[in-house]
Amino acid sequence: MTSATPPLIEARAVTKRFEKRLDLAAKAARLLGADLEDEIVHAVDAVDLQVFPGEVVGLVGESGCGKSTIGRMIAGILPPSDGEIAFDGKAMTAMSGQEKRAAALAVQMIFQDPFASLNPRMRVEEIIGEAPLVHGYVDRAGLAAYVDEIMLKVGLDPALKRRYPHQFSGGQRQRIGIARALAVKPRFLVCDEAIAALDVSIQAQVINLFMDLREEFDLTYLFISHDLSVVEHISDRIVIMYLGRVVESAPTEALFAAPKHPYTQALLAEAPRLDQRSRDFLPIKGEIPSPLHPPSGCHFHPRCPHAMEKCSAVRPMLRPQGDRWQAACHLLD
Amino acid sequence: MTAAGTSYAGPTLEVEDLQTHFFTKAGAVKAVNGVSFTVAPGEVIGLVGESGSGKTVTGLSIMGLVDEPGRIVGGAIRFKGENLVGASEDRWQKLRGDRIAMIFQDPMMTLNPVLRIDTQMVEAIHAHRQVDKATARAEARDALGLVGIPAPEERLKTYPHQLSGGMRQRVAIAIALLNKPDLIVADEPTTALDVTIQAQIIYEAQQLCRRFGTALIWITHDLAVVAGLADHIAVMYAGRVVEAGTIDDVIDRPRHPYTVGLLGSVPSANKRGQRLNQIPGMAPNLLRLPPGCAFKDRCPRGDDLCLTEPTLQSQPNGRAFRCHHPHEPEGAA
Ligand SMILES: Nc1ncnc2c1ncn2[C@@H]1O[C@H](COP(=O)(O)OP(=O)(O)OP(=O)(O)O)[C@@H](O)[C@H]1O
Ligand SMILES: Nc1ncnc2c1ncn2[C@@H]1O[C@H](COP(=O)(O)OP(=O)(O)O)[C@@H](O)[C@H]1O
Ligand code: SF4
Ligand code: SF4
Ligand SMILES: [Mg+2]
Ligand SMILES: [Mg+2]
Numbered sequence: 001m002t003s004a005t006p007p008l009i010e011a012r013a014v015t016k017r018f019e020k021r022l023d024l025a026a027k028a029a030r031l032l033g034a035d036l037e038d039e040i041v042h043a044v045d046a047v048d049l050q051v052f053p054g055e056v057v058g059l060v061g062e063s064g065c066g067k068s069t070i071g072r073m074i075a076g077i078l079p080p081s082d083g084e085i086a087f088d089g090k091a092m093t094a095m096s097g098q099e100k101r102a103a104a105l106a107v108q109m110i111f112q113d114p115f116a117s118l119n120p121r122m123r124v125e126e127i128i129g130e131a132p133l134v135h136g137y138v139d140r141a142g143l144a145a146y147v148d149e150i151m152l153k154v155g156l157d158p159a160l161k162r163r164y165p166h167q168f169s170g171g172q173r174q175r176i177g178i179a180r181a182l183a184v185k186p187r188f189l190v191c192d193e194a195i196a197a198l199d200v201s202i203q204a205q206v207i208n209l210f211m212d213l214r215e216e217f218d219l220t221y222l223f224i225s226h227d228l229s230v231v232e233h234i235s236d237r238i239v240i241m242y243l244g245r246v247v248e249s250a251p252t253e254a255l256f257a258a259p260k261h262p263y264t265q266a267l268l269a270e271a272p273r274l275d276q277r278s279r280d281f282l283p284i285k286g287e288i289p290s291p292l293h294p295p296s297g298c299h300f301h302p303r304c305p306h307a308m309e310k311c312s313a314v315r316p317m318l319r320p321q322g323d324r325w326q327a328a329c330h331l332l333d
Numbered sequence: 334m335t336a337a338g339t340s341y342a343g344p345t346l347e348v349e350d351l352q353t354h355f356f357t358k359a360g361a362v363k364a365v366n367g368v369s370f371t372v373a374p375g376e377v378i379g380l381v382g383e384s385g386s387g388k389t390v391t392g393l394s395i396m397g398l399v400d401e402p403g404r405i406v407g408g409a410i411r412f413k414g415e416n417l418v419g420a421s422e423d424r425w426q427k428l429r430g431d432r433i434a435m436i437f438q439d440p441m442m443t444l445n446p447v448l449r450i451d452t453q454m455v456e457a458i459h460a461h462r463q464v465d466k467a468t469a470r471a472e473a474r475d476a477l478g479l480v481g482i483p484a485p486e487e488r489l490k491t492y493p494h495q496l497s498g499g500m501r502q503r504v505a506i507a508i509a510l511l512n513k514p515d516l517i518v519a520d521e522p523t524t525a526l527d528v529t530i531q532a533q534i535i536y537e538a539q540q541l542c543r544r545f546g547t548a549l550i551w552i553t554h555d556l557a558v559v560a561g562l563a564d565h566i567a568v569m570y571a572g573r574v575v576e577a578g579t580i581d582d583v584i585d586r587p588r589h590p591y592t593v594g595l596l597g598s599v600p601s602a603n604k605r606g607q608r609l610n611q612i613p614g615m616a617p618n619l620l621r622l623p624p625g626c627a628f629k630d631r632c633p634r635g636d637d638l639c640l641t642e643p644t645l646q647s648q649p650n651g652r653a654f655r656c657h658h659p660h661e662p663e664g665a666a
Contacts, residue, residue: 062527169615199383200554204598204611211608226527229557233600233609252605270532272557274601277580278564280539283532287497303529 006089007050008220009074009107009188014083016044016069041291043069045244046083048318051188056214056221058235058252060228060267062288065241067224071190074222075109105135108181110174112193117177118165124151124176125161132183146183153216154179154209171202178209182217192224207234228271232256237324240264243291243299246318250325261327263300298330306331341413345516345548346372346395352407353387353394362619364390364403366572370565371651372516375546377539379559379580382569383595385616388552391569392518395550396435397425413515431461434509438521440501443508444493450477450504451489457511476507480537499530506537513545520552535562556599560584565651568592571617571627574645578652588659590632626657634658 020039044066051057059067072078074085076092084091087103095103111117118127129147132138138146148158154175165173174194181189191210195203211234213219225231231238232252239249240263248261259265266284286303289295295302301311310330318328353365365387372378382388393399395410397417410417412433417425429435437443445453454473455466464472470489477485480503493501502522509517519538523531539562542549551563559566560580567577568589576589587593596602597610614631623629625640632639638657647653 200595201598201612204609208608208611229600233605267528270528272561274557274560274599276561283536284529287499
């Protein structure tokens with residue numbers, strides 16, 4: 001991927017705020033002097049993110065940092081509060097109705113909990129076959145063969161297609177979710193903790209499946225995970241978030257060899273690894289702050305071993321740090 | 334401080350061929366069906382296995398907390414030489430929370446949501462020792478400090494819901510420590526936590542074993558965590574310990590095909606971007622275990638000999654495995 005190729009999908013200064021408004025009782029209490037305000041979570045705060053055709057980008061960060069929210073905005077199932085999402089170089093907001101529908105099908109999302117995202121009252125053949133039939137990828141006559149073919153592709157026995165989701169194991173249910181997404185011939189998959197709920201040996205099976213499908217269908221992925229070793233294995237490039245912001249983004253090998261941002265450094269140092277024995281854990285201090293009241297300036301400053309005066313006052317911007325490398329830290333300015 | 338004690342010089346805990354079954358309407362679930370391991374003072378053993386392999390039931394058995402329809406039907410649990418299988422409930426209550434303590438994945442299993450932290454901690458001390466309230470409170474405060482809780486005096490006055498997940502888990506660990514137990518059983522205590530918080534908690538656990546000689550059983554599905562923390566490891570599959578030994582022996586020179594498969598499926602053991610070495614199939618239903626070795630359907634080495642149950646072959650230094658065709662000791666295939 002050269003920088004001349006336009007991104008397949010792009011988030012441009014995308015922000016998402018969730019507002020928790022006070023109910024009537026709380027408003028009344030405030031009139032009487034109680035110290036209450038509407039609460040606003042900046043789940044995603046002016047994030048730029050690009051994924052180029054054929055790339056696998058890993059999105060990493062601790063819980064609540066905004067990974068799923070970005071994923072849902074990119075998948076078009078959650079509108080941004082500010083900024084825009086562009087597909088194939090065109091902003092979604094500038095698209096015609098037909099273009100929008102095409103983009104919506106081209107970007108599919110796969111979730112952590114395959115059970116919650118599958119309709120328990122539908123048979124597997126209906127779950128997989130519904131969307132391609134509605135959108136005209138296949139007609140009624142060809143549907144059965146189409147469903148069989150996709151089930152085989154994801155390693156499911158088509159003989160099981162009249163069963164319901166609860167009759168499958170966790171790993172098989174995840175395959176059903178993947179089959180459903182593939183059935184509309186997507187170009188881009190957002191995988192949100194898609195293997196987190198699976199056992200190690202089943203995780204390996206599903207990771208292999210994702211890699212095989214990438215080859216076969218020329219897919220591009222945004223792979224969201226809190227598991228660094230999984231992301232390291234399958235991603236070409238990694239984006240690290242902290243409290244709603246991207247703090248670093250770089251090609252995988254370079255990032256693991258020499259992370260530049262202090263938070264990335266801490267995260268990589270603390271992720272347990274098989275080859276590190278009887279290690280002395282020397283963790284970074286402090287808790288992950290509440291996204292309701294993020295620290296001023298650089299969100300990481302209360303926990304950062306290198307924090308300077310400037311860090312609590314000024315937000316560091318995401319700046320280029322070399323080839324396909326960006327980081328947001330005053331040390332690097 | 335030392336683990337309260339006697340002149341007993343043997344291992345803190347010896348579990349020998351433990352069998353705990355659940356007698357359900359559908360039949361006997363052999364959740365634990367042949368578990369053996371030993372933990373010495375100050376030592377950490379990692380009990381690893383995939384979901385449903387019997388880790389939690391092993392932990393509950395050691396705590397005397399197995400409820401109907403479950404029952405220990407065989408084997409021995411020797412705590413400082415005393416076999417606790419068949420011990421009276423009186424005896425268990427004396428030991429539990431005093432000499433033996435458990436930490437759960439969900440700290441709310443330990444914490445009472447409607448009581449202040451100090452109230453709960455003082456109660457936990459008074460259940461086993463007669464000290465005045467001020468002393469008990471001071472001990473509680475010190476225990477919170479020990480597990481890295483900042484401003485422990487203020488935290489004492491809070492309720493569990495006012496704390497983050499990581500803080501709650503620390504409080505649960507502090508409660509487990511209050512009476513300086515000889516043995517702690519920790520069941521996936523960091524699984525729900527983020528990497529940086531997990532590292533903090535593992536750090537505290539490590540310090541405690543070193544300082545007080547507490548023996549620790551760390552239950553997890555994460556091999557990488559065990560590699561960094563434990564001295565010994567026991568690998569479970571379908572209710573049995575299939576392989577045990579020092580961390581280096583088991584991870585660098587696995588003998589059992591399941592261990593070999595499990596290690597091979599960990600992403601960091603594979604070359605970046607390549608297919609993982611996956612174990613085919615999935616874990617067997619404990620209600621309908623196949624005859625002989627439970628791993629046979631998934632095992633590349635399985636043959637007719639494996640239709641008979643392999644026995645546990647024990648070697649010096651806690652090395653043991655249960656397989657008819659083990660891998661050579663020089664290294665994994
Ligand atoms: N109360 C119960 N009644 C019947 N079966 C039970 C009961 N508790 C546990 N089991 C069964 O015992 C087996 C082992 O359970 P256990 O909870 O120890 O597994 P585990 O390895 O800790 O799994 P996980 O990682 O999912 O927590 C499982 O098959 C489980 O369904
Ligand atoms: N529908 C919602 N209403 C209020 N807050 C939300 C909502 N969805 C997400 N959030 C908040 O946004 C932040 C980021 O959430 P999310 O993107 O789900 O994090 P994660 O990285 O764990 O996937 C969190 O603080 C979360 O609580
Ligand atoms: S900007 Fe300052 S506080 Fe933030 S990561 Fe860089 S040095 Fe640390
Ligand atoms: S006993 Fe046989 S089936 Fe079981 S692990 Fe060993 S070789 Fe495989
Ligand atoms: Mg999420
Ligand atoms: Mg468990």
